[in-house]
Amino acid sequence: MMARILLLVMFLISVQAFSSELSPEAKGLYEKASRIVERGNTFYEKEKYLQAVKEYKKAINVYPGQVWAHYNLGRVYEQLNMKTEAIKAYEGAVQVDPNVAVVHNNLGVLYEGKGKLDAAIYEYLQAIHCDEKFGPAYANLGNAYYGQGNFEKAAENFKKASELDSDSAYGYNNLGNAYTQLERFDDAIREYNQALEIEPKLAYVLNNLGNAYVQKREPNFAIINLNKAKDLDPKNPFVEDNLGDAYLLKEMTDEAIRHYEEALKLDPKFFLAYFKLGKVYKNRDPEKAKAYFTKFLKYAKTDSLKREVEQILLKIDKK
Numbered sequence: 001m002m003a004r005i006l007l008l009v010m011f012l013i014s015v016q017a018f019s020s021e022l023s024p025e026a027k028g029l030y031e032k033a034s035r036i037v038e039r040g041n042t043f044y045e046k047e048k049y050l051q052a053v054k055e056y057k058k059a060i061n062v063y064p065g066q067v068w069a070h071y072n073l074g075r076v077y078e079q080l081n082m083k084t085e086a087i088k089a090y091e092g093a094v095q096v097d098p099n100v101a102v103v104h105n106n107l108g109v110l111y112e113g114k115g116k117l118d119a120a121i122y123e124y125l126q127a128i129h130c131d132e133k134f135g136p137a138y139a140n141l142g143n144a145y146y147g148q149g150n151f152e153k154a155a156e157n158f159k160k161a162s163e164l165d166s167d168s169a170y171g172y173n174n175l176g177n178a179y180t181q182l183e184r185f186d187d188a189i190r191e192y193n194q195a196l197e198i199e200p201k202l203a204y205v206l207n208n209l210g211n212a213y214v215q216k217r218e219p220n221f222a223i224i225n226l227n228k229a230k231d232l233d234p235k236n237p238f239v240e241d242n243l244g245d246a247y248l249l250k251e252m253t254d255e256a257i258r259h260y261e262e263a264l265k266l267d268p269k270f271f272l273a274y275f276k277l278g279k280v281y282k283n284r285d286p287e288k289a290k291a292y293f294t295k296f297l298k299y300a301k302t303d304s305l306k307r308e309v310e311q312i313l314l315k316i317d318k319k
């Protein structure tokens with residue numbers, strides 16, 4: 001589970017500190033814009049988002065340099081699921097004041113949502129440059145690096161995020177995920193357990209912990225944690241798939257098959273379970289294996305496994 005941290009907090013306006021640097025005319029316009037922003041915030045709190053949009057736009061028309069008018073406009077567009085408009089609003093905030101960490105962070109989240117990882121990474125780095133103790137930017141930067149497959153940098157930033165927010169189970173889980181990808185399984189297990197000390201009933205963390213034990217080839221510990229995950233989230237195909245892997249390590253093939261099939265009952269398009277069932281039946285029952293591999297090719301999203309399956313099917317057809 002890798003969520004991005006988009007901050008939609010309410011920002012109150014510190015009029016006196018900023019407006020004291022302005023000319024009397026500009027100060028008056030800034031204070032007027034700030035009062036309009038406050039009205040917009042009131043509408044926002046009441047979930048009257050369209051009215052909030054109107055107020056924030058009025059504030060910008062009155063004084064375009066009111067950074068929180070731009071930021072809050074972006075925030076309300078987020079609530080309306082108007083992502084393109086939100087990006088424009090946050091970009092406007094950056095033009096007004098490039099030194100606000102939360103603006104860069106939220107802009108990065110939106111860029112990442114559009115698949116623009118390099119642009120997102122730039123914004124997260126800018127957020128950290130503005131405020132080196134801004135934890136959400138480190139967490140999001142870790143997510144972006146993780147998405148690029150740069151697990152070393154992901155781990156580095158997840159670790160920093162956890163240091164800044166030591167009460168976040170989510171942060172320790174993410175760090176555990178990066179360590180799992182780096183095959184640092186003992187480190188991953190430590191981080192998952194740290195997450196569970198904070199929130200013991202997180203099914204996704206228990207699943208990840210179970211997977212780490214599978215990767216470490218310790219199936220008994222894997223099964224203990226995966227069954228806990230299943231109790232909390234009985235309709236999760238990933239848990240069933242991992243249980244299948246654990247039982248396969250124990251050479252309990254029939255039990256592994258049962259769990260892979262259960263994963264497919266929960267999600268008929270869960271292509272990894274088709275792949276694993278095909279592998280199990282490859283020597284046992286080639287025709288059954290062929291049927292599973294064919295389903296895998298129908299739903300698969302992994303090109304490397306597709307090539308492997310195509311080669312296996314060619315061998316089956318030659319027999």
